[in-house]
Amino acid sequence: MIKVDDKLKLFAKLVLEKVQNESEKKVNDFKRNQDTVLESEKQRLLKESENLIKKTRKKAENKKRQIVSKAVMDRQRALLKKRKEVYDRMVKGIRDMTSEFVDEPEYLGFLEKNIALGFSKFDAKNAVMLVTPHDMEKYYDSIKSYIDKYKKNDMNVEIKKADDSMLGGCIIEDADKTMRVDCSMEMVLEDNRVNIGKTLTDNV
Structure with a gap:
């Protein structure tokens, strides 16, 4: 138990x-x-x-x-700035050379070529040709002969001085300034702006 x-x-x-x-x-x-x-x-x-x-x-x-x-x-930005500096120097150099070129014998050939080009694109009866004060004074007789050589027979042409900013060449306008053919040195530079820019791009 x-x-x-x-x-x-x-x-x-x-x-x-x-x-x-x-x-x-x-x-x-x-x-x-x-x-x-x-x-x-x-x-x-x-x-x-x-x-x-x-x-x-x-x-x-x-x-x-x-x-x-x-x-x-x-x-x-630095590259663009450098290219602009070089471009400005190049343009200034070209302008400086141009101021010397207008006194060279070869300039008359350039002037004649641009006057002929201008009249080939101009189609008004009354025209005004603008040239530099320098060219008006030094080459007036040559300019007159080029006008007679290349203008249309029934065309009346008046020669006037452009302002001092024009480098060379010529500009042809009608009396009412509704038609304009620019064959100035400035336009030549402008037409070659792309080539100048390409030169800078390739070298700077």
């Missing part, structure tokens, strides 16, 4: 085992839960780190592109 003390001991043992089992279960559940939480937190931190790295890398790449783009633009 089981004594009361033995029953108490047995009961205590059963209770202790139950408490131990439940405690172990709770501990194991807690550990598993903590492992899940820790793993989730670890993944979250890893993802945040990757996003931060991507953002930092993207920011650095954008900054790099901005720096490169600015450097390219600065170089282009």
Whole structure:
């Protein structure tokens, strides 16, 4: 027959085992839960780190592109500025040479050629030819002979001085200034602007 003390001991043992089992279960559940939480937190931190790295890398790449783009633009601006300086010097040099060319014997050939070209494009009965004050004074007789040589037979032509800004050549207008043929040196320079620009592009 089981004594009361033995029953108490047995009961205590059963209770202790139950408490131990439940405690172990709770501990194991807690550990598993903590492992899940820790793993989730670890993944979250890893993802945040990757996003931060991507953002930092993207920011650095954008900054790099901005720096490169600015450097390219600065170089282009400097190159354009240099080309303009060279172009201005070249045009000034051409103008200086022109002021000397108008006193050379070859200039009369140039003038005759441009007068002939002007009349070939002009189709009014009354015309006004503009020439430089220099050419009017020095080459008036030659200009008159070129006009008689190349104008249409029924055309009336009046020779007038242009303003001092004109370099050479001639401009032919009708009396009402509704028709104009520009055969001046300025127009020759303008027509060759593309070639001058190409020369600069190839060499500067």
